[in-house]
Amino acid sequence: xxxxxxxxxxxxxxxxxxxxxxxxxxxxxxxxxxxxxxxxxxxxxxxxxxxxxxxxxxxxxxxxxxxxxxxxxxxxxxxxxxxxxxxxxxxxxxxxxxxxxxxxxxxxxxxxxxxxxxxxxxxxxxxxxxxxxxxxxxxxxxxxxxxxxxxxxxxxxxxxxxxxxxxxxxxxxxxxxxxxxxxxxxxxxxxxxxxxxxxxxxxxxxxxxxxxxxxxxxxxxxxxxxxxxxxxxxxxxxxxxxxxxxxxxxxxxxxxxxxxxxxxxxxxxxxxxxxxxxxxx
Ligand code: HEM
Numbered sequence: 001x002x003x004x005x006x007x008x009x010x011x012x013x014x015x016x017x018x019x020x021x022x023x024x025x026x027x028x029x030x031x032x033x034x035x036x037x038x039x040x041x042x043x044x045x046x047x048x049x050x051x052x053x054x055x056x057x058x059x060x061x062x063x064x065x066x067x068x069x070x071x072x073x074x075x076x077x078x079x080x081x082x083x084x085x086x087x088x089x090x091x092x093x094x095x096x097x098x099x100x101x102x103x104x105x106x107x108x109x110x111x112x113x114x115x116x117x118x119x120x121x122x123x124x125x126x127x128x129x130x131x132x133x134x135x136x137x138x139x140x141x142x143x144x145x146x147x148x149x150x151x152x153x154x155x156x157x158x159x160x161x162x163x164x165x166x167x168x169x170x171x172x173x174x175x176x177x178x179x180x181x182x183x184x185x186x187x188x189x190x191x192x193x194x195x196x197x198x199x200x201x202x203x204x205x206x207x208x209x210x211x212x213x214x215x216x217x218x219x220x221x222x223x224x225x226x227x228x229x230x231x232x233x234x235x236x237x238x239x240x241x242x243x244x245x246x247x248x249x250x251x252x253x254x255x256x257x258x259x260x261x262x263x264x265x266x267x268x269x270x271x272x273x274x275x276x277x278x279x280x281x
Contacts, residue, residue, distance in 0.1 A: 004194075005197065019206070027223050028226050035234050050172070054106035055107065057106065060187065061114065062063075064099055065096040065099075066129045067143045070140060071144075073134075087209050098187055101186045141222050
């Protein structure tokens with residue numbers, strides 16, 4: 001993939017209000033702005049701390065692995081939906097393996113530390129994906145738009161010279177920005193010559209295959225599922241934040257408890273010394 005598309009092949013047009021992708025973006029604009037604000041600060045913190053970054057990565061790993069498992073299940077069923085999903089899907093866009101590679105890097109090869117979701121919002125989210133897409137396979141189209149197109153913007157942020165210069169990347173064991181991109185930044189990179197072209201082709205095929213093959217009711221359900229995906233993303237992020245806050249509080253109270261123990265010991269020793277000196281006078 002190295003040639004750009006001709007102008008006429010770029011679909012949907014930005015002002016095409018009937019295109020499903022545009023309708024999803026329009027109806028999730030407020031949710032996107034909210035999650036953007038919510039994540040920007042947290043992302044900056046996570047980018048400084050490999051342990052927080054890998055918690056986020058782990059959450060996305062389970063989501064992508066589940067979407068891809070459900071997609072494979074549906075494509076194998078050879079239905080009307082499998083044909084549509086297969087024609088839109090591109091193997092280079094799959095994230096499960098790439099996310100796993102990043103996690104192995106951040107967890108020093110310990111797969112058992114991330115292979116099963118243990119946080120309740122993550123479990124709820126992946127269970128939800130399995131249930132609703134088994135019943136209504138066309139809802140996978142919501143995940144294929146929202147979760148996968150988000151990656152292209154994320155990749156640009158990661159590779160930006162500002163991020164590199166500011167040292168805003170999860171620096172594991174003092175590794176450099178280049179080390180990180182090569183070993184731990186696979187989630188946001190695609191194994192193609194031209195990422196932008198991959199994005200354009202994915203969006204074009206999505207538009208061509210969703211325009212006439214879905215009823216208006218199915219489109220409305222996909223739009224509503226897209227809104228829910230933003231909410232679930234926000235819930236997973238908030239859960240990680242709460243978890244870290246509790247751990248942090250626990251650490252502080254542990255230190256306070258320890259320090260007060262020391263204080264008690266010092267007081268007892270001082271009392272003993274004081275009375276001991278009087279006794280031996
Ligand atoms: C720090 C948080 C985020 C920032 C700064 C951000 C930024 C952006 C930017 C700049 C774009 C425009 C890209 C373009 O036009 O090429 C975009 C598009 C998009 N983002 Fe985000 N985003 C964030 C989080 C998310 C999350 C968590 C999701 C989904 C769960 C998401 C889903 C999307 C989608 C679906 C698009 C539309 C892509 C398209 O139609 O091509 N974003 N984002």
